[in-house]
Amino acid sequence: MRAAYINEPGPVENIAVGELPDPKPGPGQVLVRVTYAAVNPIDTYVRSGAVAMELPSPYVVGCDLAGVVEEAGAGVDDLPPGTRVWGSNQGLLGRQGTFSELVAVDRHWLYQIPNGVSDEQAAATALVGITAALGLFEEAKLQPGERLVVHGGGGAVGSTVIQMAVAHGAKVLAVTGGPEKCAACEALGAEVTVDYLHEDANHVAASIAAWAAEGVNVWWETSRTPQLELAIGALARRGRMIVMAGRDARPELPIGPFYAKCCRLLGFVMFLCEPEVQVRAAAKVNELLAAGKLQTPVAKVASLDETAALHDLQHNSTVLGKQPLRGKLLVKF
Known part of the structure; x- marks a missing residue:
């Protein structure tokens, strides 16, 4: 699979885009084919090392995703292949991130996308x-x-x-x-x-x-x-x-x-809140998205190859206060 990843924390130039082995879903996990991933300030802090965390090597960047279930691991029977899902809390606390064509996610971090809600909006709204x-x-x-x-x-x-x-x-x-x-x-x-x-x-x-x-x-x-x-x-x-x-x-x-x-x-x-608490929060998000009462502005949709540029834009806006963003930054797969 293609992914945006780093081998060690540092500047945006450390982000590489290339082939990594396809992940396999373990027990209680779901393999998702990603359609959209979103950039958040925490992504830039982890990638740069400003927020120190245990990171796998190589480490795929990114926290949020929307996509389609490719395969369910043992013990997961409520998200069959083809189910549209969204989620957050990836790329943190030792977990791999979402800027890859495939990602294996613990079941409790995934939520079904309501009918009528786009994958783009689900990913943009996640975190x-x-x-x-x-x-x-x-x-x-x-x-x-x-x-x-x-x-x-x-x-x-x-x-x-x-x-x-x-x-x-x-x-x-x-x-x-x-x-x-x-x-x-x-x-x-x-x-x-x-x-x-x-x-x-x-x-x-x-x-x-x-x-x-x-x-x-x-x-x-x-x-x-x-x-x-x-x-x-x-x-x-x-x-x-x-x-x-x-x-x-x-x-x-x-x-x-x-x-x-x-x-x-x-x-x-x-990302330190318990999964069961976040399930309640995600249910409120889904309720409002489905009712048309919640809309997240999107400033830019880019390709995976532009991940480093998106991190630079987010850093300039959040940390340096330059080039204020008028919405979320997304990668479309």
Whole structure:
């Protein structure tokens, strides 16, 4: 099979595209013929060595996939050949990745693609969809009618959070950068948008306070450098703040207003959540995809040979803050 892989962590130039032996499904595994694979920031961190993990050698890059079941291993009887599936959590914690024509995946990381949903959308939504569902429903326990601020609503995770929260009956304010992203967040269902690029922090805080006079129930932070003073100041009594990025961040926590309002700070890493929890999150993703209430923008669809270029684009956007992406980066097989 053809695959994009590395022999050791390092720069994008370490990514090679070539032939590797076809994997065989072991007990409890499923062999999937990949149709689409998606790039995520974590892929670039693992490939570069910024996030150290045990890696097989050679190591196939990539976390997300959509495809068709080729063969089921012993003990798997509910995904016959020909079944369309999607999944995430590959290429992590010693597992091979998804940027290959074939991949052997543990059954519990795969979910059937609903009728009417494209493989492209399933792959694009995989990691961001599961992340949004975990944070909103498993961690924050978001309730219909509650007020949610998405700080970074124009990004891949933020835009997914907006759609899921709106579909759940919550009210959403999105903080994002630039009029184009503000318009996109409004189109996804945000009641109010605030442009942080053209307003100072005081204006952002005042806009949130005007929208939520009694405070915000949930604050979803996507930034790698969270503004805790702004967030904690905006939270209502018993407000919850979600953090899922910024592993090197060391911001100061304003303890006074945080404890006085009985707030909670909830951090989580998607790929460390148990499979049974992720099954619930994937079910929510499927429900919304099938109902047409969740759509993930795609910025570029490329060939496997362009994997290194896609990693470079993702790095420039996520880490360097240059060339902001307007959607997910995919490889089509």
